[in-house]
Amino acid sequence: MKNILTIDLEEWFHANYHDDVFDPQKTYEVRIVQNTERLLDLFAKHKAKATFFVLGYVAEQHPQLIREIATAGHEIATHGYAHQLVYQQTPAVFKEDVSRAKKLVEDIIGKSVKGYRAPSWSITPKSLWAWEILEELGFVYDASVFPIETYLYGLPSSPRFPYHPQYKERTLNLLEVPSSTVRILNKNIPFAGGFYFRALPYSLIAQCINTVNKEGHPAIVYLHPREIDPGQPRLTLSLKESLIHYYGISGCEQKLIRILKKFEFTSIKESLNYSAEH
Ligand SMILES: [Zn+2]
Numbered sequence: 001m002k003n004i005l006t007i008d009l010e011e012w013f014h015a016n017y018h019d020d021v022f023d024p025q026k027t028y029e030v031r032i033v034q035n036t037e038r039l040l041d042l043f044a045k046h047k048a049k050a051t052f053f054v055l056g057y058v059a060e061q062h063p064q065l066i067r068e069i070a071t072a073g074h075e076i077a078t079h080g081y082a083h084q085l086v087y088q089q090t091p092a093v094f095k096e097d098v099s100r101a102k103k104l105v106e107d108i109i110g111k112s113v114k115g116y117r118a119p120s121w122s123i124t125p126k127s128l129w130a131w132e133i134l135e136e137l138g139f140v141y142d143a144s145v146f147p148i149e150t151y152l153y154g155l156p157s158s159p160r161f162p163y164h165p166q167y168k169e170r171t172l173n174l175l176e177v178p179s180s181t182v183r184i185l186n187k188n189i190p191f192a193g194g195f196y197f198r199a200l201p202y203s204l205i206a207q208c209i210n211t212v213n214k215e216g217h218p219a220i221v222y223l224h225p226r227e228i229d230p231g232q233p234r235l236t237l238s239l240k241e242s243l244i245h246y247y248g249i250s251g252c253e254q255k256l257i258r259i260l261k262k263f264e265f266t267s268i269k270e271s272l273n274y275s276a277e278h
Contacts, residue, residue: 007052050265141272179193
């Protein structure tokens with residue numbers, strides 16, 4: 001079975017631990033181009049395809065990079081424009097942010113965008129209204145839900161595998177594609193990306209992917225370009241935030257290579273097999 005690979009295409013400073021981690025008015029060092037090109041080389045070498053959730057901010061600054069990703073056969077989806085948490089936005093501001101990002105990317109690649117992922121998994125019990133807006137904007141799927149509970153995010157009541165959510169007593173056409181977990185002692189345990197991918201040993205991640213596959217589903221791995229970049233500048237963060245943001249960065253690329261060697265990967269679009277006209 002082919003698993004799913006997803007990349008949240010954002011810079012090293014796009015973090016949401018507190019409001020002032022980065023200043024949208026300031027200019028920061030660009031790391032995204034070199035890191036993404038390294039990822040593209042790795043994916044080509046291991047014949048992996050991925051879904052790239054492109055941040056509008058990044059698309060605006062590096063349209064050529066987005067074209068390169070699309071030309072390499074990967075799916076282009078959107079991560080919104082400004083990397084603000086959905087549950088801290090009003091529905092109107094959210095709609096504006098996502099439609100701006102969607103249009104920006106569509107103009108660059110000349111194709112419509114069907115998938116969305118929220119910054120920091122921020123579709124939670126406080127922001128389920130976002131689903132209806134995504135449906136209205138023409139998205140086929142959302143991949144913003146993590147069926148666990150953490151201090152930053154999570155929708156613990158979510159099913160573990162793709163489903164059409166109920167909202168205001170209506171079943172939505174929008175498909176929710178939740179992040180992968182394994183079930184241990186009646187709890188959903190994350191393993192497949194970000195901090196969890198960096199912190200857990202290769203053998204355990206591989207075992208969890210196999211467990212999800214045995215349940216009949218592809219596992220969804222997610223990473224950020226900054227996670228293979230030990231030389232990136234450091235943000236001012238608390239000890240806990242630093243740990244979440246940087247732990248295991250130095251070994252992440254090698255672990256990714258082992259995972260790419262062991263498993264086959266494709267995009268969400270190809271895995272779900274929806275048609276472009278959907
Ligand atoms: Zn993000």
